[in-house]
Amino acid sequence: MNRYLVMVMRLPQFDTGQIGPHREFLDGLRAQSRLELAGGFADKSGGAYVLRAADLEEARVLAFGDPLHLTGSSRVDVYEWKAA
Template sequence: MNRYLVLAMRLPRFDSEQIGPHRDFLDALREQGRLELAGGFSDKSGGAYVLRAVDLEEARALAFGDPLHITGSSRVDVYEWLT
């Protein structure tokens, strides 16, 4: 499996009600062995997490299932992380 960096940046229409579902989403990924690291930025502009996936397509499919993305609260971008 490869590593992918997911950036979730808050949009003007950010809905703080989605923080709980987002954390639940990350917990589920962690239980599946897909999440290596996650955290928010100190300036409250968003956060990032590192996924493990077979390829970029799978990583995007996982990340785009994030409630922050689904509700339009945050812009979610996925980058392959070469280590």
Template sequence: MATAPRRYLVMAIRQPGFDAGVIEPHLAYIGQLRAQGRLELSGGFSDGSGGAYVLRAADLAEAQALADADPLHLTGASRLTVFEWNA
């Protein structure tokens, strides 16, 4: 019997020299996750330092793989950290 997906919080903190050109590809990626039913919630921090999103995944490895495919990570624009979240 398969276990229910768990929630994972992905914190994205902008790196020095952040290129705003990565925002649109990131939003497109977030949209894909939402369409797949893997994304529960997302948004930016009001101070402009980054943002966070909540993923549904089977385990931490899957959640980390999803975060690693985010253009924010692929370009090095932001540091992404994934936490299992007991919300």
């Protein structure tokens, strides 16, 4: 499996009610051994997490299931990450 960096940036219409569902989503990924690391940015502009997936398409499918993406609260971008 490869690593993918998921950047989640808040949009002007950010819904704080989606924070709980987002955390539950991450817990689900963690339970599947898909999530390596996650955290928010200190300035509250968003956050990032590292996924394990077979390929970029699978990583996008996983990340785009994030409630923050589904509700339009945040912009979600997925990058293949070659961690050193």
